[in-house]
Amino acid sequence: MSDVENKERFKNIAVIVAGGKGLRMQSTVKKQFIDLEGIPVIVRTLAAFDRYCRVDEIILVVPEQDLNFTRNDLLHRVSFSTPLHIIKGGVTRQDSVGNGLDQALKICTQPETTFVLIHDGVRPFVGDNLLDRCLDGALQEGACIPVLGIADTVKRADKNGKIICTLDRDGLFRAQTPQVFRLDLMIKAASHARKTGFLGTDEASVCEHAKIPVAMVEGGLFNIKLTSPQDLIFAGLIIRAKKEAELTGHSGFY
Ligand SMILES: Nc1ccn([C@@H]2O[C@H](COP(=O)(O)OP(=O)(O)OP(=O)(O)O)[C@@H](O)[C@H]2O)c(=O)n1
Numbered sequence: 123m124s125d126v127e128n129k130e131r132f133k134n135i136a137v138i139v140a141g142g143k144g145l146r147m148q149s150t151v152k153k154q155f156i157d158l159e160g161i162p163v164i165v166r167t168l169a170a171f172d173r174y175c176r177v178d179e180i181i182l183v184v185p186e187q188d189l190n191f192t193r194n195d196l197l198h199r200v201s202f203s204t205p206l207h208i209i210k211g212g213v214t215r216q217d218s219v220g221n222g223l224d225q226a227l228k229i230c231t232q233p234e235t236t237f238v239l240i241h242d243g244v245r246p247f248v249g250d251n252l253l254d255r256c257l258d259g260a261l262q263e264g265a266c267i268p269v270l271g272i273a274d275t276v277k278r279a280d281k282n283g284k285i286i287c288t289l290d291r292d293g294l295f296r297a298q299t300p301q302v303f304r305l306d307l308m309i310k311a312a313s314h315a316r317k318t319g320f321l322g323t324d325e326a327s328v329c330e331h332a333k334i335p336v337a338m339v340e341g342g343l344f345n346i347k348l349t350s351p352q353d354l355i356f357a358g359l360i361i362r363a364k365k366e367a368e369l370t371g372h373s374g375f376y
Pocket residue numbers: 139140141142143144145146147154183211212213214215216218219242243244245347348349
Protein backbone atom coordinates (compact mmCIF):
# COMPACT_ATOMS: atom_id res chain seq x y z
CA MET A 123 0.00 0.00 0.00
CA SER A 124 1.36 3.46 -0.90
CA ASP A 125 1.93 6.14 1.76
CA VAL A 126 -1.03 8.10 0.37
CA GLU A 127 -3.34 5.07 0.55
CA ASN A 128 -2.08 4.28 4.04
CA LYS A 129 -2.75 7.84 5.20
CA GLU A 130 -6.25 7.60 3.70
CA ARG A 131 -6.95 4.41 5.67
CA PHE A 132 -5.46 5.39 9.04
CA LYS A 133 -6.54 8.69 10.47
CA ASN A 134 -5.84 10.24 13.86
CA ILE A 135 -8.31 12.87 15.00
CA ALA A 136 -7.81 14.99 18.12
CA VAL A 137 -11.01 15.91 19.99
CA ILE A 138 -10.16 18.77 22.33
CA VAL A 139 -12.95 19.43 24.79
CA ALA A 140 -13.18 23.00 26.05
CA GLY A 141 -16.92 23.26 26.48
CA GLY A 142 -17.03 23.62 30.26
CA LYS A 143 -17.85 26.51 32.58
CA GLY A 144 -14.70 26.25 34.71
CA LEU A 145 -16.59 26.96 37.92
CA ARG A 146 -13.83 25.74 40.26
CA MET A 147 -11.40 28.25 38.73
CA GLN A 148 -13.61 31.08 40.06
CA SER A 149 -12.54 33.38 37.23
CA THR A 150 -14.68 35.82 35.22
CA VAL A 151 -12.98 34.58 32.04
CA LYS A 152 -13.61 30.84 31.44
CA LYS A 153 -10.40 28.97 32.27
CA GLN A 154 -9.91 27.67 28.70
CA PHE A 155 -9.69 31.29 27.50
CA ILE A 156 -7.45 32.64 30.31
CA ASP A 157 -4.26 34.29 29.13
CA LEU A 158 -1.17 32.34 30.27
CA GLU A 159 1.96 34.46 29.81
CA GLY A 160 0.55 36.07 26.64
CA ILE A 161 -1.12 33.00 25.08
CA PRO A 162 -4.65 31.76 25.94
CA VAL A 163 -4.81 28.28 27.49
CA ILE A 164 -6.79 26.77 24.62
CA VAL A 165 -4.42 28.21 22.00
CA ARG A 166 -1.51 26.58 23.84
CA THR A 167 -3.36 23.22 23.82
CA LEU A 168 -4.27 23.51 20.14
CA ALA A 169 -0.67 24.45 19.28
CA ALA A 170 0.61 21.29 21.05
CA PHE A 171 -1.61 19.12 18.80
CA ASP A 172 -0.87 21.19 15.69
CA ARG A 173 2.89 20.67 16.26
CA TYR A 174 2.41 16.92 16.73
CA CYS A 175 2.91 15.34 13.33
CA ARG A 176 0.70 12.24 13.86
CA VAL A 177 -2.61 14.14 14.16
CA ASP A 178 -4.49 14.65 10.87
CA GLU A 179 -7.44 16.79 12.00
CA ILE A 180 -8.44 18.63 15.16
CA ILE A 181 -11.97 19.03 16.50
CA LEU A 182 -12.30 21.80 19.07
CA VAL A 183 -15.42 21.73 21.27
CA VAL A 184 -16.38 25.02 22.95
CA PRO A 185 -19.49 26.31 24.76
CA GLU A 186 -22.21 27.21 22.24
CA GLN A 187 -22.23 30.86 23.39
CA ASP A 188 -18.46 31.11 22.74
CA LEU A 189 -18.52 29.75 19.16
CA ASN A 190 -18.44 33.20 17.53
CA PHE A 191 -15.82 34.53 19.93
CA THR A 192 -13.61 31.46 19.31
CA ARG A 193 -13.93 31.65 15.53
CA ASN A 194 -13.87 35.40 15.02
CA ASP A 195 -11.73 36.75 17.85
CA LEU A 196 -9.66 34.13 19.61
CA LEU A 197 -8.43 32.13 16.62
CA HIS A 198 -8.84 34.80 13.95
CA ARG A 199 -5.16 35.67 13.80
CA VAL A 200 -3.75 32.27 14.77
CA SER A 201 -2.90 29.93 11.92
CA PHE A 202 -2.60 26.19 12.37
CA SER A 203 -1.47 23.80 9.66
CA THR A 204 -3.77 20.96 10.84
CA PRO A 205 -7.41 21.24 9.64
CA LEU A 206 -9.50 22.56 12.54
CA HIS A 207 -13.25 22.07 13.11
CA ILE A 208 -14.85 24.20 15.82
CA ILE A 209 -18.11 22.81 17.19
CA LYS A 210 -20.43 23.38 20.14
CA GLY A 211 -20.26 21.46 23.41
CA GLY A 212 -22.98 20.03 25.64
CA VAL A 213 -24.15 20.20 29.23
CA THR A 214 -21.72 17.57 30.56
CA ARG A 215 -18.16 16.72 29.51
CA GLN A 216 -19.55 13.43 28.16
CA ASP A 217 -22.05 15.37 25.98
CA SER A 218 -19.21 17.52 24.65
CA VAL A 219 -17.15 14.44 23.84
CA GLY A 220 -20.28 12.95 22.19
CA ASN A 221 -20.55 15.98 19.88
CA GLY A 222 -16.85 15.58 19.07
CA LEU A 223 -17.33 11.90 18.23
CA ASP A 224 -20.28 12.73 15.92
CA GLN A 225 -18.04 15.21 14.08
CA ALA A 226 -15.20 12.65 13.91
CA LEU A 227 -17.61 10.16 12.28
CA LYS A 228 -18.44 12.79 9.64
CA ILE A 229 -14.80 13.33 8.66
CA CYS A 230 -13.41 9.80 8.85
CA THR A 231 -13.62 7.19 6.14
CA GLN A 232 -13.47 4.10 8.36
CA PRO A 233 -14.09 4.15 12.14
CA GLU A 234 -12.17 0.85 12.48
CA THR A 235 -8.95 2.50 11.30
CA THR A 236 -9.51 5.92 12.86
CA PHE A 237 -8.14 6.84 16.27
CA VAL A 238 -9.52 9.65 18.41
CA LEU A 239 -7.26 11.42 20.90
CA ILE A 240 -9.68 12.92 23.41
CA HIS A 241 -8.00 15.67 25.40
CA ASP A 242 -8.98 18.27 28.00
CA GLY A 243 -8.60 21.75 26.50
CA VAL A 244 -7.26 22.82 29.88
CA ARG A 245 -4.21 20.53 29.82
CA PRO A 246 -1.97 22.78 27.73
CA PHE A 247 1.39 21.12 28.56
CA VAL A 248 0.84 17.83 26.73
CA GLY A 249 4.00 16.93 24.78
CA ASP A 250 5.00 14.73 21.83
CA ASN A 251 6.46 11.91 23.95
CA LEU A 252 3.26 11.50 25.94
CA LEU A 253 1.16 11.69 22.75
CA ASP A 254 3.37 8.99 21.18
CA ARG A 255 2.99 6.69 24.19
CA CYS A 256 -0.81 7.02 24.19
CA LEU A 257 -1.23 6.64 20.45
CA ASP A 258 1.14 3.66 20.22
CA GLY A 259 -0.70 2.03 23.15
CA ALA A 260 -4.05 2.51 21.43
CA LEU A 261 -2.73 1.22 18.09
CA GLN A 262 -1.75 -1.98 19.89
CA GLU A 263 -4.64 -2.36 22.33
CA GLY A 264 -7.54 -0.35 20.83
CA ALA A 265 -7.84 1.94 23.86
CA CYS A 266 -5.14 3.55 25.98
CA ILE A 267 -4.89 6.28 28.61
CA PRO A 268 -2.04 7.99 30.46
CA VAL A 269 -1.90 7.55 34.22
CA LEU A 270 0.30 8.54 37.14
CA GLY A 271 0.90 6.53 40.28
CA ILE A 272 0.14 7.99 43.69
CA ALA A 273 2.98 9.13 45.96
CA ASP A 274 0.84 9.97 49.01
CA THR A 275 -0.92 7.56 51.38
CA VAL A 276 -4.59 7.33 50.41
CA LYS A 277 -7.43 7.29 52.96
CA ARG A 278 -11.10 6.45 52.52
CA ALA A 279 -13.34 8.56 54.76
CA ASP A 280 -17.05 8.66 55.58
CA LYS A 281 -19.35 11.66 54.95
CA ASN A 282 -18.30 13.20 58.27
CA GLY A 283 -14.62 13.15 57.34
CA LYS A 284 -13.80 10.25 59.68
CA ILE A 285 -11.21 7.83 58.29
CA ILE A 286 -12.60 4.39 57.47
CA CYS A 287 -9.41 2.80 56.13
CA THR A 288 -6.15 3.20 54.22
CA LEU A 289 -6.24 2.04 50.60
CA ASP A 290 -3.51 0.02 48.92
CA ARG A 291 -2.06 2.69 46.64
CA ASP A 292 -0.14 0.13 44.56
CA GLY A 293 -3.26 -0.59 42.54
CA LEU A 294 -4.45 3.03 42.27
CA PHE A 295 -3.71 5.50 39.48
CA ARG A 296 -4.62 9.06 38.52
CA ALA A 297 -6.01 9.24 34.98
CA GLN A 298 -5.00 12.01 32.58
CA THR A 299 -5.72 12.84 28.97
CA PRO A 300 -5.15 12.39 26.01
CA GLN A 301 -7.25 9.24 26.14
CA VAL A 302 -6.93 7.47 22.81
CA PHE A 303 -9.43 5.02 21.29
CA ARG A 304 -10.24 3.31 18.04
CA LEU A 305 -13.24 5.33 16.94
CA ASP A 306 -15.59 2.36 16.46
CA LEU A 307 -14.87 1.15 20.04
CA MET A 308 -15.43 4.60 21.55
CA ILE A 309 -18.67 5.04 19.59
CA LYS A 310 -19.88 1.66 20.85
CA ALA A 311 -18.98 2.60 24.46
CA ALA A 312 -20.63 6.05 24.19
CA SER A 313 -23.83 4.57 22.81
CA HIS A 314 -23.89 1.94 25.61
CA ALA A 315 -23.49 4.77 28.18
CA ARG A 316 -26.36 6.72 26.56
CA LYS A 317 -28.65 3.67 26.62
CA THR A 318 -27.85 2.80 30.24
CA GLY A 319 -27.69 6.38 31.57
CA PHE A 320 -24.05 5.98 32.65
CA LEU A 321 -22.17 9.23 33.31
CA GLY A 322 -18.40 8.94 33.70
CA THR A 323 -15.73 11.52 34.50
CA ASP A 324 -13.48 10.27 31.69
CA GLU A 325 -13.77 8.25 28.48
CA ALA A 326 -11.93 5.25 29.94
CA SER A 327 -14.73 4.85 32.51
CA VAL A 328 -17.26 4.91 29.65
CA CYS A 329 -15.32 2.07 27.95
CA GLU A 330 -14.94 0.16 31.24
CA HIS A 331 -18.72 0.36 31.68
CA ALA A 332 -19.14 -1.19 28.21
CA LYS A 333 -16.57 -3.90 29.13
CA ILE A 334 -14.06 -2.61 26.58
CA PRO A 335 -10.50 -3.14 27.90
CA VAL A 336 -8.39 -0.02 28.27
CA ALA A 337 -4.56 -0.10 28.47
CA MET A 338 -2.50 2.32 30.57
CA VAL A 339 0.80 4.09 29.85
CA GLU A 340 2.89 6.45 31.99
CA GLY A 341 1.35 9.94 32.09
CA GLY A 342 3.19 13.24 32.31
CA LEU A 343 4.05 15.03 35.56
CA PHE A 344 3.71 18.40 33.85
CA ASN A 345 0.51 17.43 32.01
CA ILE A 346 -1.57 19.15 34.68
CA LYS A 347 -5.28 19.99 34.38
CA LEU A 348 -6.01 23.62 35.19
CA THR A 349 -8.82 23.23 37.70
CA SER A 350 -8.38 25.68 40.60
CA PRO A 351 -6.76 29.14 40.86
CA GLN A 352 -3.56 27.65 42.36
CA ASP A 353 -3.03 25.66 39.15
CA LEU A 354 -2.36 28.92 37.32
CA ILE A 355 0.68 29.43 39.58
CA PHE A 356 1.97 25.96 38.67
CA ALA A 357 1.26 26.70 34.99
CA GLY A 358 3.39 29.86 35.16
CA LEU A 359 6.23 27.89 36.75
CA ILE A 360 6.03 25.16 34.08
CA ILE A 361 6.14 27.74 31.26
CA ARG A 362 9.19 29.43 32.76
CA ALA A 363 10.94 26.12 33.46
CA LYS A 364 10.27 24.96 29.88
CA LYS A 365 11.70 28.19 28.45
CA GLU A 366 14.82 27.81 30.58
CA ALA A 367 15.17 24.15 29.59
CA GLU A 368 14.96 25.11 25.90
CA LEU A 369 17.69 27.73 26.38
CA THR A 370 19.97 25.28 28.17
CA GLY A 371 19.26 22.33 25.86
CA HIS A 372 17.39 20.27 28.46
CA SER A 373 13.93 20.43 26.86
CA GLY A 374 13.70 16.61 26.48
CA PHE A 375 12.77 16.54 30.15
CA TYR A 376 9.41 18.15 29.34
N1 LIG B 1 -19.83 20.39 29.52
C1 LIG B 1 -18.52 20.31 29.50
C2 LIG B 1 -17.76 20.23 30.69
C3 LIG B 1 -16.37 20.16 30.60
N2 LIG B 1 -15.76 20.19 29.40
C4 LIG B 1 -14.31 20.23 29.30
O1 LIG B 1 -13.72 19.11 29.95
C5 LIG B 1 -12.42 19.45 30.40
C6 LIG B 1 -12.17 18.95 31.84
O2 LIG B 1 -13.23 19.32 32.69
P1 LIG B 1 -13.14 20.26 33.96
O3 LIG B 1 -11.76 20.58 34.31
O4 LIG B 1 -14.01 19.66 34.98
O5 LIG B 1 -13.79 21.61 33.37
P2 LIG B 1 -15.11 22.36 33.78
O6 LIG B 1 -16.29 21.47 33.75
O7 LIG B 1 -15.12 23.53 32.87
O8 LIG B 1 -14.75 22.84 35.26
P3 LIG B 1 -15.67 22.93 36.55
O9 LIG B 1 -16.08 21.50 36.88
O10 LIG B 1 -14.78 23.52 37.57
O11 LIG B 1 -16.86 23.79 36.21
C7 LIG B 1 -12.28 20.97 30.30
O12 LIG B 1 -11.39 21.28 29.25
C8 LIG B 1 -13.69 21.42 30.02
O13 LIG B 1 -13.78 22.61 29.23
C9 LIG B 1 -16.52 20.23 28.23
O14 LIG B 1 -15.97 20.23 27.13
N3 LIG B 1 -17.89 20.30 28.32
